[in-house]
Amino acid sequence: MREAAAAEIYAAGRGxxxxxxxxxxxxxxxxxLLSGPKPEVTVGLAVQRETFSKIRAAHGVSRxxxxxxxxxxxEFELHFSxxxxxxxxxxxxxxxxxxxxxxxGKFGEGVQQVEFRCSSVDRATEILKEKFGVAxxxxxxxxxxxxxxxxxxxxxxxxxGKVLIELYxxxxxxHQK
Numbered sequence: 001m002r003e004a005a006a007a008e009i010y011a012a013g014r015g016x017x018x019x020x021x022x023x024x025x026x027x028x029x030x031x032x033l034l035s036g037p038k039p040e041v042t043v044g045l046a047v048q049r050e051t052f053s054k055i056r057a058a059h060g061v062s063r064x065x066x067x068x069x070x071x072x073x074x075e076f077e078l079h080f081s082x083x084x085x086x087x088x089x090x091x092x093x094x095x096x097x098x099x100x101x102x103x104x105g106k107f108g109e110g111v112q113q114v115e116f117r118c119s120s121v122d123r124a125t126e127i128l129k130e131k132f133g134v135a136x137x138x139x140x141x142x143x144x145x146x147x148x149x150x151x152x153x154x155x156x157x158x159x160x161g162k163v164l165i166e167l168y169x170x171x172x173x174x175h176q177k
Contacts, residue, residue, distance in 0.1 A: 013043030072098020147171030
């Protein structure tokens with residue numbers, strides 16, 4: 001039942017991101033940076049603190065990601081046998097002004113972001129801006145969870161809506177985002 005639920009959540013997040021990224025694979029350098037057209041993708045699910053605690057306990061997860069103190073998030077990853085990864089996120093300050101708190105206040109629990117592993121966030125950011133007209137949320141790549149380097153892109157999805165895509169660059173550790 002958990003695998004089926006994870007697959008449904010994953011598909012709900014990855015689908016819109018795939019429609020956005022489809023054009024990106026036409027650029028050979030960007031495609032290579034993102035391991036496209038079959039990138040390593042994690043879907044970020046924002047949940048209330050109570051839900052976060054329940055999911056964490058149900059999956060026996062003891063380790064939380066090390067998130068920079070200036071970011072309003074606690075998180076851990078879940079990996080499933082079918083190759084799906086979910087990043088479970090909650091706010092450090094529910095009802096506050098942080099990104100996750102604002103998302104939860106506006107939309108409730110749900111897919112908040114889709115994360116693409118990237119070999120150079122800086123270069124991918126340049127290509128997205130120059131060739132695709134996609135601006136990064138932050139002017140510069142910043143520190144992310146567990147020593148990663150990250151930036152975000154709020155991108156219109158063909159057919160309507162938007163998706164928040166996070167590009168993350170590994171800190172040289174095994175895949176722990």
